[in-house]
Amino acid sequence: MRTSECDVVVVGVGGQGVILISEIIGRAAMMAGLSVRGVETHGMAQRGGSVINHIRVGCSFSAMISPGSADVLLAMEPVEALRYAHYLSPQGVALVNSRPVMPITVTTGMASYPSIEEILAPLRGICSQVKPMDATGLAEEAGSPQATNVVMLGALSEHLPIEEATILSALSETVPARFLEINKKAFELGKIEVE
Amino acid sequence: MREYLLGNVAIAKGILEAGAGVVSGYPGTPSSEIVDYLAPIAKEHGIHVEWSVNEKVAMEVAIGASWTGTRSAVTMKHVGLNVAADPFMTLAYLGVGGGMVVISADDPYCHSSQNEQDSRRYAQFARIPCLDPADPQEARDMILRAFSLSEKFGLPVMVRPTTRVSHARADVEVGLPTKRVDSPKFFKNPPRRVALPVHARPLHAELLEKQAGIEATLAEELWNRAEMRGEVGIIASGIAGLYAAEAIAELEADLSLLRIGTYPIPRRSVGDFLERLDMVLVVEEMDAVIEEFVEMVAKERNPDVKILGKRSGSIPGVGELDPLIVRNAIAGMIDLPRKMAPKMSPEALTILPPRPPTLCPGCSHRAAYYAMRKAFGKDAVFPNDIGCYTMGVGMGTVDTCLCMGASITVGSGIRFGGEERPICAVLGDSTFLHSGLTGLLNAAYNGARMTVAILDNSITAMTGHQPHPGTGRTACCELSPPLSLEDICRSLGAGSVDTADPYDLESMIGAFERARDHPGLSVVVAKQACVISAMRAGVRRPRLAVDSEKCGGCKICIKFGCPAIEFDGNVAKINALCSGCGVCAQICPEKAIEVVK
Numbered sequence: 001m002r003t004s005e006c007d008v009v010v011v012g013v014g015g016q017g018v019i020l021i022s023e024i025i026g027r028a029a030m031m032a033g034l035s036v037r038g039v040e041t042h043g044m045a046q047r048g049g050s051v052i053n054h055i056r057v058g059c060s061f062s063a064m065i066s067p068g069s070a071d072v073l074l075a076m077e078p079v080e081a082l083r084y085a086h087y088l089s090p091q092g093v094a095l096v097n098s099r100p101v102m103p104i105t106v107t108t109g110m111a112s113y114p115s116i117e118e119i120l121a122p123l124r125g126i127c128s129q130v131k132p133m134d135a136t137g138l139a140e141e142a143g144s145p146q147a148t149n150v151v152m153l154g155a156l157s158e159h160l161p162i163e164e165a166t167i168l169s170a171l172s173e174t175v176p177a178r179f180l181e182i183n184k185k186a187f188e189l190g191k192i193e194v195e
Numbered sequence: 196m197r198e199y200l201l202g203n204v205a206i207a208k209g210i211l212e213a214g215a216g217v218v219s220g221y222p223g224t225p226s227s228e229i230v231d232y233l234a235p236i237a238k239e240h241g242i243h244v245e246w247s248v249n250e251k252v253a254m255e256v257a258i259g260a261s262w263t264g265t266r267s268a269v270t271m272k273h274v275g276l277n278v279a280a281d282p283f284m285t286l287a288y289l290g291v292g293g294g295m296v297v298i299s300a301d302d303p304y305c306h307s308s309q310n311e312q313d314s315r316r317y318a319q320f321a322r323i324p325c326l327d328p329a330d331p332q333e334a335r336d337m338i339l340r341a342f343s344l345s346e347k348f349g350l351p352v353m354v355r356p357t358t359r360v361s362h363a364r365a366d367v368e369v370g371l372p373t374k375r376v377d378s379p380k381f382f383k384n385p386p387r388r389v390a391l392p393v394h395a396r397p398l399h400a401e402l403l404e405k406q407a408g409i410e411a412t413l414a415e416e417l418w419n420r421a422e423m424r425g426e427v428g429i430i431a432s433g434i435a436g437l438y439a440a441e442a443i444a445e446l447e448a449d450l451s452l453l454r455i456g457t458y459p460i461p462r463r464s465v466g467d468f469l470e471r472l473d474m475v476l477v478v479e480e481m482d483a484v485i486e487e488f489v490e491m492v493a494k495e496r497n498p499d500v501k502i503l504g505k506r507s508g509s510i511p512g513v514g515e516l517d518p519l520i521v522r523n524a525i526a527g528m529i530d531l532p533r534k535m536a537p538k539m540s541p542e543a544l545t546i547l548p549p550r551p552p553t554l555c556p557g558c559s560h561r562a563a564y565y566a567m568r569k570a571f572g573k574d575a576v577f578p579n580d581i582g583c584y585t586m587g588v589g590m591g592t593v594d595t596c597l598c599m600g601a602s603i604t605v606g607s608g609i610r611f612g613g614e615e616r617p618i619c620a621v622l623g624d625s626t627f628l629h630s631g632l633t634g635l636l637n638a639a640y641n642g643a644r645m646t647v648a649i650l651d652n653s654i655t656a657m658t659g660h661q662p663h664p665g666t667g668r669t670a671c672c673e674l675s676p677p678l679s680l681e682d683i684c685r686s687l688g689a690g691s692v693d694t695a696d697p698y699d700l701e702s703m704i705g706a707f708e709r710a711r712d713h714p715g716l717s718v719v720v721a722k723q724a725c726v727i728s729a730m731r732a733g734v735r736r737p738r739l740a741v742d743s744e745k746c747g748g749c750k751i752c753i754k755f756g757c758p759a760i761e762f763d764g765n766v767a768k769i770n771a772l773c774s775g776c777g778v779c780a781q782i783c784p785e786k787a788i789e790v791v792k
Contacts, residue, residue, distance in 0.1 A: 001444060001445060001447055002445075003441045003444050003445050013550065014552070022364065023199070023364075026199035026364055026366075027199055029199075029366075030197065030198075030199050030366050035365075035366055036199065036364075036365065036366055037330070037363065037364070037365050038363065038364035038365070039359055039362055039363045039364070040201075040362050040363075040364065041306075041362075042224060042225065042228075042307075042362050042659075043224035043225065043306060043307030043657070043658070047552040047553060047554070047555060047583065047586065047657075048550075048552055048553045048555065048758055049550055049551060049552035049553070050550040061437050061438075061440060061441035061444075061518075062329070062330065062359070062363075062434055062437035062438055062441065062518065063330070063359065063363040063364070063365065064359060064434075064438070064517050064518055065518070066517065066518035066519040066522065066534075066536075067517070067519045067536030067537075068519065068534060068535065068536040068537055069518075069519075079547055079548060079550070080550070082539070082543065082546075082547055083547055083550075085537065085539060086536045086537050086538070086539065087536070088537060090537065102758075102761060102770075103548050103549065103550035103551075104550070104551070104553045104756065104758050105548050105549050105550065105551070106548050107753070107758060107760060107761045107762070108753055108754065108756055109750065109753060109762060111548035111549060112548065113548055114546040114547075114548075118546055119546075121543075122539055122540060122542075122543035125540070126537040126539070127537075
């Protein structure tokens with residue numbers, strides 16, 4: 001039997017605002033009366049390293065998602081999508097920001113960055129849907145590249161067992177008031193992008 | 196009320212609910228957010244919250260507070276308990292006044308640590324109770340219970356969260372803070388408070404006599420619960436208990452489950468459980484603490500039961516568990532198919548560029564290392580320490596990393612061991628004040644010919660920017676007395692003490708060269724604020740850019756390793772991460788990097 005209503009793995013690079021996504025979803029789930037679990041990367045890896053958060057909505061077991069079980073892989077960065085693709089269930093959906101953040105190994109010439117097609121092809125091999133999008137571009141359109149995480153949240157929203165209005169009120173409670181308009185627009189653009 | 200809380204915040208709220216009056220700690224992942232959360236609200240709750248200079252100090256402060264009747268808590272990471280082990284062990288003899296809780300956060304998989312030690316062993320070693328939460332709710336509940344158990348038995352009680360509890364979030368039911376005790380006072384009682392041999396012997400006997408009562412009480416705790424569903428069972432501790440419960444639900448299997456949340460392990464519950472089984476799987480992270488106990492109890496109660504666990508290879512002995520590992524261990528035991536995570540093709544994995552954590556763009560440690568290499572050469576020996584700067588391992592200036600403060604002492608030993616090449620030990624300001632002082636004193640006293648570089652960014656950066664005595668303010672943002680690292684080093688006996696700004700490479704290299712040529716013990720303080728703190732404080736420096744006409748494509752700036760410098764076609768390029776430190780402009784042989792006006 002299923003042990004969680006919706007399992008989301010959020011991946012990216014330290015500093016991309018992955019924890020904020022987890023906070024908003026957690027708050028929204030509680031407003032909806034659902035039990036929620038999450039786990040975050042703190043500490044060393046936050047220094048420009050690769051980060052992964054687990055969020056489980058409608059779950060009362062541990063916060064850790066089993067590899068092969070995630071309903072959604074929400075990737076703030078393309079190679080990070082591939083790095084954590086083994087968390088996806090074969091029926092899962094990968095939502096991938098197509099804008100790369102170059103790792104230090106690439107900028108110093110020790111490794112090279114693959115093309116977006118090289119990244120998406122193996123992803124398509126392991127899950128049912130892969131949806132790449134220029135979330136950073138959409139965030140810029142909304143008014144700030146910092147809102148990339150909220151664009152991704154908008155794209156994720158239709159997959160969550162929570163009403164959109166509830167997610168939006170959790171968003172309003174979480175982000176600073178002066179950035180709320182930008183964030184609402186970012187959310188909307190992300191949502192439209194995957195419709 | 197119900198809130199979506201980080202495990203460490205749930206713990207902090209539990210401490211407030213319990214009415215603790217003093218909370219001390221030293222930062223260490225995954226424990227830091229407990230004091231981080233409490234410090235800014237300490238004043239409104241009328242409690243004393245401090246970042247102490249190290250874990251031993253923190254432990255002793257909490258002990259002193261407890262001896263006034265005030266409830267106290269001390270927080271640290273697992274390896275911090277090694278530093279605090281001395282007061283911790285004898286405290287079990289002397290006992291507490293007000294309830295005292297020791298929070299030692301373990302880090303299976305070494306996410307941010309140098310080892311995977313299991314704090315449950317320490318609790319056994321000291322013969323004190325230990326509570327092992329599975330999730331943030333249990334962490335909060337156990338804190339409250341730990342205070343009352345501590346007062347019931349007159350002993351400190353350990354609460355041992357792991358990374359996946361401290362850094363998990365969940366909807367947690369919390370209550371309101373209670374007020375700390377009225378009229379705290381230290382009562383003189385030498386036989387209880389002075390660990391002379393004549394007092395210690397009867398106190399040791401008393402500690403042993405308490406054990407039966409502790410075991411009987413803990414056996415009744417709701418965190419130790421058995422569900423009987425057949426002759427095949429699982430015994431699991433802490434978070435592993437949740438993994439096991441989820442696996443049983445997912446597999447829809449008839450399996451018995453005993454979850455253990457307290458130590459000492461309830462002997463009778465384990466025996467009663469084993470008596471009804473043919474086969475049992477023990478699931479726990481880190482050491483085989485429960486498994487060894489189960490083997491012992493099985494000899495008395497059910498010698499025929501088949502025991503699976505770490506010894507049988509069913510559960511890994513290193514790293515952390517996850518729901519899939521536990522599910523497959525359980526499936527393997529009852530001959531159900533294992534579930535495989537999707538396998539990526541080997542080609543797909545080879546295209547993945549690694550993304551290790553790195554020093555930030557503009558981090559002054561990178562510049563200090565660059566200057567150090569220039570002055571000492573790559574053949575010198577560089578004993579290193581614990582902090583952000585350990586991430587400079589790729590720069591050739593990190594040769595050892597053992598534990599907090601060991602750079603200077605290991606460096607001294609390398610010298611006395613007979614190494615003739617130059618030695619430059621490296622540690623940060625927070626680490627120096629934590630446990631480098633004694634090492635420097637020892638190096639001066641015993642005549643170690645070496646250089647000590649203190650990378651002073653005025654903050655404990657790696658764990659989340661906690662202040663220390665060199666920062667000039669306390670955890671609660673009170674101003675603290677000014678402190679000069681240079682004066683301290685001179686007082687401890689360093690023969691030459693020099694300070695330079697790593698952003699000014701020429702003077703930094705000069706300082707290292709003078710230190711290298713000093714015939715005795717020399718100290719160099721490389722002083723520049725942490726780039727993240729500076730940014731938060733509003734410091735904005737003009738960015739830099741490469742003049743592509745002048746760039747010869749030599750890649751010297753690329754090899755410097757700053758994430759803000761990329762190679763684009765045949766020339767270097769500075770990206771948006773640039774914080775304006777200006778060091779790359781100083782190392783470019785073509786003078787092709789300039790400040791953007």
